[in-house]
Amino acid sequence: MTPLLKVQNVSKYYGSRIGCAGVGFDLYPREVLGIVGESGSGKSTLLNCLAGHLEPDGGEVLFHTRTGDMKDTVTMSEPERRMLGRTDWAFVHQHARDGLRMNVSAGGNVGERLMAVGARHYGDIRDAAVDWLGRVEIDETRVDDRPGQFSGGMQQRLQIARNLATGPRLVFMDEPTGGLDVSVQARLLDLLRGLVRQMGLSAIIVTHDLAVVRLLADRLMVMKDGHVVETGLTDQVLDDPQHAYTQLLVSSVLQV
Amino acid sequence: MLDLSAKSPENAAEMSEYNFAYLDEQTKRMIRRAILKGLAIPGYQVPFASREMPMPYGWGTGGVQVSAATLTPEDTLKVIDQGADDTTNAVSIRKFFEKTAGVATTEETSDASLIQTRHRIPETELSEDQILVYQVPIPEPLRFLEPSEVETRKMHSLEEYGLMHVKLYEDIAKHGAIATAYAYPVKVEGRYVMDPSPIPKFDNPKMEMAAIQLFGAGREQRIYALPPYTKVVSLDFDDYPFEASKADHACDMCGAEESYLDEVIMDDAGNRMFVCSDTDYCAGRRAAGHVGAQAVADREIGQ
Amino acid sequence: MIKIEDLSKTFTLHNQAGVVIPVMKDAELQVVRGECVGLIGASGAGKSTLMRMVYGNYLAGSGRIYVDGLDVVQAEPREILALRRETLGYVSQFLRVVPRVATLDVVAEPLLVLGIELEEARETARGLLTRLRIPERLWALSPTSFSGGEQQRVNIARGFAHDYPALLLDEPTASLDAANRDTVLCLIEEAKARGAAIIGIFHDEAARNRVCDRQVDVSVFTPRAA
Numbered sequence: 001m002t003p004l005l006k007v008q009n010v011s012k013y014y015g016s017r018i019g020c021a022g023v024g025f026d027l028y029p030r031e032v033l034g035i036v037g038e039s040g041s042g043k044s045t046l047l048n049c050l051a052g053h054l055e056p057d058g059g060e061v062l063f064h065t066r067t068g069d070m071k072d073t074v075t076m077s078e079p080e081r082r083m084l085g086r087t088d089w090a091f092v093h094q095h096a097r098d099g100l101r102m103n104v105s106a107g108g109n110v111g112e113r114l115m116a117v118g119a120r121h122y123g124d125i126r127d128a129a130v131d132w133l134g135r136v137e138i139d140e141t142r143v144d145d146r147p148g149q150f151s152g153g154m155q156q157r158l159q160i161a162r163n164l165a166t167g168p169r170l171v172f173m174d175e176p177t178g179g180l181d182v183s184v185q186a187r188l189l190d191l192l193r194g195l196v197r198q199m200g201l202s203a204i205i206v207t208h209d210l211a212v213v214r215l216l217a218d219r220l221m222v223m224k225d226g227h228v229v230e231t232g233l234t235d236q237v238l239d240d241p242q243h244a245y246t247q248l249l250v251s252s253v254l255q256v
Numbered sequence: 257m258l259d260l261s262a263k264s265p266e267n268a269a270e271m272s273e274y275n276f277a278y279l280d281e282q283t284k285r286m287i288r289r290a291i292l293k294g295l296a297i298p299g300y301q302v303p304f305a306s307r308e309m310p311m312p313y314g315w316g317t318g319g320v321q322v323s324a325a326t327l328t329p330e331d332t333l334k335v336i337d338q339g340a341d342d343t344t345n346a347v348s349i350r351k352f353f354e355k356t357a358g359v360a361t362t363e364e365t366s367d368a369s370l371i372q373t374r375h376r377i378p379e380t381e382l383s384e385d386q387i388l389v390y391q392v393p394i395p396e397p398l399r400f401l402e403p404s405e406v407e408t409r410k411m412h413s414l415e416e417y418g419l420m421h422v423k424l425y426e427d428i429a430k431h432g433a434i435a436t437a438y439a440y441p442v443k444v445e446g447r448y449v450m451d452p453s454p455i456p457k458f459d460n461p462k463m464e465m466a467a468i469q470l471f472g473a474g475r476e477q478r479i480y481a482l483p484p485y486t487k488v489v490s491l492d493f494d495d496y497p498f499e500a501s502k503a504d505h506a507c508d509m510c511g512a513e514e515s516y517l518d519e520v521i522m523d524d525a526g527n528r529m530f531v532c533s534d535t536d537y538c539a540g541r542r543a544a545g546h547v548g549a550q551a552v553a554d555r556e557i558g559q
Numbered sequence: 560m561i562k563i564e565d566l567s568k569t570f571t572l573h574n575q576a577g578v579v580i581p582v583m584k585d586a587e588l589q590v591v592r593g594e595c596v597g598l599i600g601a602s603g604a605g606k607s608t609l610m611r612m613v614y615g616n617y618l619a620g621s622g623r624i625y626v627d628g629l630d631v632v633q634a635e636p637r638e639i640l641a642l643r644r645e646t647l648g649y650v651s652q653f654l655r656v657v658p659r660v661a662t663l664d665v666v667a668e669p670l671l672v673l674g675i676e677l678e679e680a681r682e683t684a685r686g687l688l689t690r691l692r693i694p695e696r697l698w699a700l701s702p703t704s705f706s707g708g709e710q711q712r713v714n715i716a717r718g719f720a721h722d723y724p725a726l727l728l729d730e731p732t733a734s735l736d737a738a739n740r741d742t743v744l745c746l747i748e749e750a751k752a753r754g755a756a757i758i759g760i761f762h763d764e765a766a767r768n769r770v771c772d773r774q775v776d777v778s779v780f781t782p783r784a785a
Contacts (some may be wrong), residue, residue: 028637101422103401108422111422115421116416119421120493120494121493122425126425143429143774144430159468190658218636232617232636233615233639236617236618244573246514247572
């Protein structure tokens with residue numbers, strides 16, 4: 001089987017400071033990879049390098065395109081990369097405001113990616129938007145409301161709908177449940193699990209919440225000071241951590 | 257069309273106070289280069305170093321600079337504001353060029369070689385030897401959806417125009433139809449999306465014309481252009497096609513049924529009349545004997 | 560179906576002065592189709608550790624663990640995930656689920672990930688929940704609010720939703736009443752009858768004697784203190 005994403009030796013430096021260094025892994029179709037680590041561990045830097053938001057100083061990020069070849073997204077042209085960003089890739093920001101157009105209705109937010117790839121039939125776009133709102137459990141009567149009128153959890157769900165409307169194959173998520181109430185988090189996690197399964201998505205989720213990765217991620221990568229210190233099956237890394245830092249991380253979680 | 261030589265000698269004496277058309281020759285050259293680039297890349301916004309003009313921003317400084325760089329002493333200038341030759345803005349700009357360039361001026365569309373306009377395209381069809389200069393307040397059609405200029409320039413260069421349709425989508429969602437009536441976005445030669453300046457969308461189809469069209473935005477420092485017969489398509493949806501609408505009425509003065517109309521409130525009782533927004537067109541029709549409903553009524557009262 | 564060779568395991572506690580605890584050495588075990596092997600040994604002898612290594616939940620130190628031909632010790636994460644989806648079931652002592660998900664769907668999930676239609680998966684789940692005497696009024700609720708015994712039964716239902724060719728059962732009958740205990744043992748017997756290879760830990764001796772074909776004392780794999 002061909003990996004969907006093949007990451008090799010990706011490094012990013014901020015001056016002399018390490019953002020992330022020598023990161024490599026393969027992500028296969030339908031796999032969900034969690035990246036954990038404390039603030040400043042380089043996990044967000046890595047995610048942004050992978051998603052094309054930051055240019056890595058070294059390494060390759062090979063993506064298995066729909067045409068069947070592995071293309072390095074670091075060296076591909078910007079239009080090509082942005083096209084991927086509108087079609088095969090999705091990016092869910094921690095703060096829904098960063099991923100939504102706050103002055104555009106919920107329907108317009110969901111429809112934007114469809115229009116960006118050429119949809120020109122208002123009725124069809126609107127039907128698709130309503131369908132997507134339903135899938136993320138937002139009542140269709142809210143289709144013309146602006147995101148500012150939504151609760152935090154609803155905004156996050158709207159952001160997910162907006163991202164998934166064009167049927168991407170790879171979703172990047174940066175702390176998707178951060179800043180949400182625990183009860184809202186649970187609902188979002190359940191929703192994400194269902195969507196990942198139904199759409200056959202691959203995902204890379206950056207979070208510092210070990211409970212989130214346990215429920216969402218198949219595999220886990222633990223980062224510290226810009227380096228990957230441990231990788232493996234999520235439950236194996238959490239239940240039988242090998243590296244000193246991972247052991248510390250796991251043992252530091254408060255029990256409820 | 258563009259006379260790149262300095263001011264003509266016969267005007268030198270009378271124009272001792274101003275350089276021809278106010279701007280210095282270096283500035284005019286810079287603006288002409290921007291205009292030529294704009295013509296070479298139809299619909300593309302060319303940055304230029306906009307100068308301080310002796311009038312405030314919003315009064316047509318962009319259009320004035322483009323006109324100044326385009327005018328030759330042999331030109332005949334017409335200036336219209338919302339279709340009218342007799343409004344403050346039109347009168348002051350006409351006087352400005354009478355004084356600084358000494359060019360002939362006219363109110364008749366067909367007599368003019370250069371027409372500076374705000375918010376309208378004349379009803380009379382323009383010909384190949386004419387230039388139409390638009391005053392543009394906000395040249396960036398994506399501005400209200402994407403405030404970052406860096407991002408909008410990137411969107412233009414990569415032809416990422418999905419956002420433009422988001423605006424039209426919002427219109428239909430909110431109003432049941434595309435409510436954008438002015439500055440209705442167009443796609444030029446299948447490439448650049450362009451703001452046609454705040455002309456009514458009724459005028460959009462006229463932009464595929466024989467004359468050269470130049471657009472100047474003074475505050476925003478942008479010039480763009482349409483060469484003659486450029487393809488200009490108004491954006492729309494398959495199920496909500498573009499319509500060049502106007503008030504469903506005939507001109508009460510000249511009876512024209514195909515011209516763009518202004519609605520004029522007549523009294524406190526709410527009586528109103530519709531008249532051609534293009535004053536020259538209306539006057540021309542009346543001179544030719546056409547009469548509208550109001551003119552007929554006036555005549556009857558007079559009897 | 561399951562074959563363990565030369566298996567060893569140590570825990571290194573980096574944050575507690577780097578203490579190294581050897582917990583298993585040279586473990587050997589083989590389970591054929593239709594066979595149930597009971598692990599015995601004192602508490603802490605490594606029964607659960609061995610089972611978790613077979614599931615890939617604990618990392619083996621050295622050795623080989625073949626499940627349906629795949630060496631879990633060397634396998635890529637995605638190979639282990641595929642093994643867990645299709646071949647190897649595990650009923651742990653604890654139920655771990657996303658809060659808010661209905662019990663019916665918790666049980667149906669292993670079938671959904673195999674691509675089985677929602678309604679068909681739910682039908683199977685209903686059957687199991689009925690057999691395990693979870694009242695129908697609870698099916699739409701999340702099991703997180705259930706009693707310990709109810710959670711254990713939901714966990715068992717989930718573990719038996721798909722007919723795994725190999726099963727790991729960690730104390731499946733603990734905290735169950737007689738009737739439910741009997742149901743679980745019946746499920747195990749049915750699994751054996753269809754050819755499943757099973758490794759189980761049963762503290763309940765009667766249960767062990769009823770379903771296990773052999774018993775293996777894991778304390779023989781405990782490393783001698785040097």
